[in-house]
Amino acid sequence: xxxxxxxxxxxxxxxxxxxxxxxxxxxxxxxxxxxxxxxxxxxxxxxxxxxxxxxxxxxxxxxxxxxxxxxxxxxxxxxxxxxxxxxxxxxxxxxxxxxxxxxxxxxxxxxxxxxxxxxxxxxxxxxxxxxxxxxxxxxxxxxxxxxxxxxxxxxxxxxxxxxxxxxxxxxxxxxxxxxxxxxxxxxxxxxxxxxxxxxxxxxxxxxxxxxxxxxxxxxxxxxxxxxxxxxxxxxxxxxxxxxxxxxxxxxxxxxxxxxxxxxxxxxxxxxxxxxxxxxxxxxxxxxxxxxxxxxxxxxxxxxxxxxxxxxxxxxxxxxxxxxxxxxxxxxxxxxxxxxxxxxxxxxxxxxxxxxxxxxxxxxxxxxxxxxxxxxxxxxxxxxxxxxxxxxxxxxxxxxxxxxxxxxxxxxxxxxxxxxxxxxxxxxxx
Numbered sequence: 420x421x422x423x424x425x426x427x428x429x430x431x432x433x434x435x436x437x438x439x440x441x442x443x444x445x446x447x448x449x450x451x452x453x454x455x456x457x458x459x460x461x462x463x464x465x466x467x468x469x470x471x472x473x474x475x476x477x478x479x480x481x482x483x484x485x486x487x488x489x490x491x492x493x494x495x496x497x498x499x500x501x502x503x504x505x506x507x508x509x510x511x512x513x514x515x516x517x518x519x520x521x522x523x524x525x526x527x528x529x530x531x532x533x534x535x536x537x538x539x540x541x542x543x544x545x546x547x548x549x550x551x552x553x554x555x556x557x558x559x560x561x562x563x564x565x566x567x568x569x570x571x572x573x574x575x576x577x578x579x580x581x582x583x584x585x586x587x588x589x590x591x592x593x594x595x596x597x598x599x600x601x602x603x604x605x606x607x608x609x610x611x612x613x614x615x616x617x618x619x620x621x622x623x624x625x626x627x628x629x630x631x632x633x634x635x636x637x638x639x640x641x642x643x644x645x646x647x648x649x650x651x652x653x654x655x656x657x658x659x660x661x662x663x664x665x666x667x668x669x670x671x672x673x674x675x676x677x678x679x680x681x682x683x684x685x686x687x688x689x690x691x692x693x694x695x696x697x698x699x700x701x702x703x704x705x706x707x708x709x710x711x712x713x714x715x716x717x718x719x720x721x722x723x724x725x726x727x728x729x730x731x732x733x734x735x736x737x738x739x740x741x742x743x744x745x746x747x748x749x750x751x752x753x754x755x756x757x758x759x760x761x762x763x764x765x766x767x768x769x770x771x772x773x774x775x776x777x778x779x780x781x782x783x784x785x786x787x788x789x790x791x792x793x794x795x796x797x798x799x800x801x802x803x804x805x806x807x808x809x810x811x812x813x814x815x816x817x818x819x820x821x822x823x824x825x826x827x828x829x830x831x832x833x834x835x836x837x838x839x840x841x842x843x844x845x846x847x848x
Contacts, residue, residue, distance in 0.1 A: 433825025445678025643722025
């Protein structure tokens with residue numbers, strides 16, 4: 420792959436007066452208003468730091484053509500409007516959250532015993548396939564993050580067993596003549612184990628072991644493939660994006676995929692490219708992936724669909740794709756080219772541009788230290804304000820007067836980019 424990034428076909432200026440942003444969240448059970456409030460707060464802070472103007476308002480009433488393409492996701496209800504004055508130009512942007520949080524919530528309802536069964540199946544999916552050992556050749560941070568819920572859940576179970584055993588012995592040891600001591604001891608130990616596991620689950624909002632276990636299990640359950648319900652939702656996303664690409668009042672349609680949302684966005688846009696639904700004229704299609712964990716999926720044997728999508732987008736000129744990660748984000752595969760490391764790059768691969776958000780440089784030392792051990796907060800930093808923004812500024816990209824490709828036209832890959840094929844499974848659809 421060349422180090423050059425060729426973002427715009429000849430004849431396109433890259434100037435944006437009006438933009439539509441589709442935001443694809445990661446594995447997140449929360450209501451999409453969370454992202455609106457985050458954008459409102461952080462955009463105001465970034466505008467203050469960087470000296471431009473930005474204002475957030477309710478999403479405008481959609482046109483009839485938009486309503487007809489809305490589908491069943493109710494996406495128009497989950498968005499906002501942005502007006503921003505930057506570099507002497509005013510840009511109007513509508514942001515729309517492509518919602519799949521209901522699917523996430525549905526996958527998180529497993530009981531405690533079912534969660535431990537998920538643990539066994541997920542561990543086997545990654546260890547038995549050899550994917551875990553291949554992933555460790557890339558970045559150890561996200562692999563440790565994947566092992567974290569397994570280790571914590573096993574430690575919680577062990578703590579419950581030990582405490583139950585101690586309490587049973589303490590209660591029954593003074594009763595040497597009690598004939599049912601063994602059965603009673605077992606009952607006490609089991610009751611304590613159940614109580615301990617329930618206590619840990621009630622406090623998982625501090626530990627995140629169950630949340631992360633459900634996250635990785637959701638991917639591993641189908642061996643890297645998508646469940647039918649998610650595929651149907653992704654088709655709706657594609658219809659929404661295709662409808663936007665057919666509008667003549669837009670200059671750019673920007674799709675942003677964060678974390679697990681990155682590989683969903685890749686698959687959706689690859690389908691549009693494959694099916695000829697990205698017109699040669701009209702708004703420029705751009706893809707921004709943030710904090711991606713693509714190898715966690717593409718390295719599994721059943722992820723042929725995703726690998727085909729990566730290969731297709733890696734060589735297409737129908738859109739501009741920029742992938743932003745940071746070595747300080749322990750939950751992402753930082754600076755790993757998702758196409759190349761997955762082993763599906765073609766000789767003419769030209770995308771994505773691999774760019775570092777460089778947290779150690781773009782955040783003040785005080786703020787960087789404060790975030791260093793707050794792993795989830797750091798994983799969401801891509802959507803937040805930076806004290807010393809460089810080429811990556813989320814609010815210039817999503818609300819500024821230039822397309823993503825035009826904004827990054829001068830950039831080359833970050834020096835620490837990893838592009839060596841590591842994946843064992845390279846089959847595609």
